[in-house]
Amino acid sequence: MKNSNQTVIRVGIADLKFVKAPDTIRTLGLGSCVGVVVYDDTKRIAGLAHVLLPDSSHTKQTNLNAFKYADTAIPILVDELVRNGASKLRLKAKIAGGAQMFQFTSNSDTMRIGARNVDMVKEMLKGFEIPIVSSDVGGNSGRTIEFDPITSELKIRKVRSDEYVI
Amino acid sequence: MEYFNLTGTQKDLLREIGNIGAGNAATSMAKLTNRKINMQVPSVNILDFDQMMEMIGGPEELVVALLFQINGEVPGTVYFILKVEEAEMLVRNLTDNHDFSLTDNHSVNEVTLSALQEIGNIVTGSYLTALSDFTNINMQPSVPHLSIDMAGAVLTMGIIELSQVSDYAIIIDTKIESSNLEDGIHGNFFFVPHPEALSKLFTALGISEHL
Numbered sequence: 001m002k003n004s005n006q007t008v009i010r011v012g013i014a015d016l017k018f019v020k021a022p023d024t025i026r027t028l029g030l031g032s033c034v035g036v037v038v039y040d041d042t043k044r045i046a047g048l049a050h051v052l053l054p055d056s057s058h059t060k061q062t063n064l065n066a067f068k069y070a071d072t073a074i075p076i077l078v079d080e081l082v083r084n085g086a087s088k089l090r091l092k093a094k095i096a097g098g099a100q101m102f103q104f105t106s107n108s109d110t111m112r113i114g115a116r117n118v119d120m121v122k123e124m125l126k127g128f129e130i131p132i133v134s135s136d137v138g139g140n141s142g143r144t145i146e147f148d149p150i151t152s153e154l155k156i157r158k159v160r161s162d163e164y165v166i
Numbered sequence: 167m168e169y170f171n172l173t174g175t176q177k178d179l180l181r182e183i184g185n186i187g188a189g190n191a192a193t194s195m196a197k198l199t200n201r202k203i204n205m206q207v208p209s210v211n212i213l214d215f216d217q218m219m220e221m222i223g224g225p226e227e228l229v230v231a232l233l234f235q236i237n238g239e240v241p242g243t244v245y246f247i248l249k250v251e252e253a254e255m256l257v258r259n260l261t262d263n264h265d266f267s268l269t270d271n272h273s274v275n276e277v278t279l280s281a282l283q284e285i286g287n288i289v290t291g292s293y294l295t296a297l298s299d300f301t302n303i304n305m306q307p308s309v310p311h312l313s314i315d316m317a318g319a320v321l322t323m324g325i326i327e328l329s330q331v332s333d334y335a336i337i338i339d340t341k342i343e344s345s346n347l348e349d350g351i352h353g354n355f356f357f358v359p360h361p362e363a364l365s366k367l368f369t370a371l372g373i374s375e376h377l
Contacts, residue, residue, distance in 0.1 A: 012216040013225075013322065014333065029225030029318020032326070052215075052322065052329055065333055101320050102233055102311035113326050142319025144226055159228055159315050 008146070011035075014068035016049040018080060019149055026146040030097035032114035034070065034121050034137070037094045037147045037154060038077045038130060040086035044149040047081055049073040053113070054120035070120040078128050091130045094154045094166060095121055096145050098137040114138065134166040172212065172336070179371060180210045180338055186300050187293035188340035188355065194292040195353070198285065199259050206341035212334050215325060221337065222247060222354060225318025230268070232286030233323060235308040236294070240366050242359035243324035244294065244307065246286050250314070252353070257281050268314060279312060286310040293340075293355060301370045324358050331361050 011017045011027040019025035021044035027035050030050065039046035049067060056069035066072040082088055098118035118137045125132060136143070136156055144157045157163045172180075188205045196203040211221070219225040230253040232246045248256070250268055257278050258266050266278055287310055298305045313320045325335055340355040359367065 013219070013318070014215060014329070029219065029316040031315070031319030031322045033322055053326070059330055068329065068333070099319065101313045101315060101323050104311060113323075140313075142316035144316070 011048050011050050013050055014052045014065055016047065016067040016073055016076060018045065018047045018084070019147070020045050021149040024146055024148045026144070028144045030143045030145065031099055031101045032097070032117060034095055034097040034114075034117045035143070035145045036070070036074060036077065036121055036125075037145075038074070038081060038091055038125075039093075039147070039149060039152060040081060040090045041092065041149075041152045042090055043084075043086050045081060045084060045086055046147055046149045047077040048147060049077055051117055051121065054116045070117060070124055074121065074124040074128070078130070088128075091128070092152075093125050093130050093132045094134050094147070094152075095125075095132060096136045096143050096154065096156055096166070099139050099141055099143070101140060101142065103140070136166050176368060177210045179368070180336065183297055183300065183367075184210065184338040184340045184355070184357070187296040187357075190292040190296040191289045191340075191353075191355070194288050195285075198288060199256065204343055206343065209337075209339050211337045211339065213337055214334055215322070215329070218325075218335055218337060219318050219321060221339065222317050222321075225316060227317045228315070229317045229320065230282065230314050231312070231317075231320040232283065232290065233311040233313070233320070234286075234290050234294075237306045237308065238304045240301075240303050240305060240359060240363040241327075242357060242363050243327075244290055245321070245324060245354075245356040245358070246290050247317075247354040247356065253282060253314075256285055283310040283312055286312070289353065290355075297357075301367060303366070303370050321356075324356070327360050328358065336364070 007023045009017050009019050009025045025048045027050045034051045036049045051070045051073050052068045054070050056072045098114040100114050141158045146155045153165045155165050192203045192205040228250055230248045234244045236242045254268055258264050261281050294305050294307055335358050338357040
């Protein structure tokens with residue numbers, strides 16, 4: 001049952017937002033992108049980044065969108081949560097996405113983008129010593145995810161399966 | 167070259183390219199399905215990635231997407247996107263399997279999937295041939311890659327290259343539909359050129375980048 005004063009905050013592609021209980025936060029249609037949720041379950045606050053690319057160091061863009069890359073989005077998640085009262089020691093993460101939507105025969109970097117996104121997300125979280133409580137990555141299906149800061153549950157919906165929770 | 171700086175002339179040109187391609191594709195599709203096929207005047211839009219998903223019904227919309235990587239002088243990605251019901255109708259038409267359903271695992275087999283890929287091949291092939299003839303630029307499409315999933319999930323693949331240099335995509339959209347609206351086919355073409363491909367296109371057409 002949804003409470004009437006509960007809002008669902010929607011995060012777009014290469015976007016990043018924060019949520020406070022009782023609201024929930026959601027991002028739609030993750031393919032090779034990775035949805036990274038970092039949360040403090042005592043303070044009941046969380047941030048969600050919809051990461052499109054792993055690494056900002058090769059970009060040719062001058063004013064880059066820091067939310068687009070795993071290596072720049074995750075530090076923002078951590079800093080903002082701490083600034084809003086989260087304890088760095090309590091931060092945990094749940095991640096989903098990184099699928100390979102098309103079965104290409106060639107094995108170029110672009111084709112493996114999902115796996116590379118997941119690798120970089122894991123590496124960044126490890127750098128901040130944030131444990132990944134659960135994850136649902138890889139495969140070849142798109143995912144819609146929704147995080148509830150009250151229960152710390154991450155709901156996952158795919159086209160050809162029932163909704164489940166990690 | 168930044169996308170937002172496209173002039174009216176350049177946009178007109180991209181629209182015209184879309185028109186020619188779609189005209190050819192409509193002819194192929196009409197032959198394939200034995201129906202009268204109409205083509206809609208395409209639009210050229212400069213969209214951010216979220217707007218791109220909204221264009222086909224939002225990131226969660228279930229679509230049948232055929233992706234072609236374009237190699238050659240003007241690299242990019244072409245998507246041919248159909249709604250699930252439209253793809254089913256096309257396959258039923260082609261294979262004479264009137265119970266075919268993409269959501270029913272029993273009727274989805276190699277033959278029907280390959281029929282779908284072949285439709286994509288023919289239609290996209292004629293689209294690219296038109297572009298290539300008009301611009302005198304060599305464009306080689308890859309084999310078709312099929313995915314039936316959420317629009318957001320399948321479309322991001324086409325913008326990976328582009329997203330390393332821009333947060334916007336030029337979408338040359340083209341709609342092809344059957345004149346009989348009751349069982350209309352409404353295919354969308356998305357041509358997403360890589361950023362470096364645009365200036366080559368304009369040069370090939372004798373239009374300078376700075377109009």
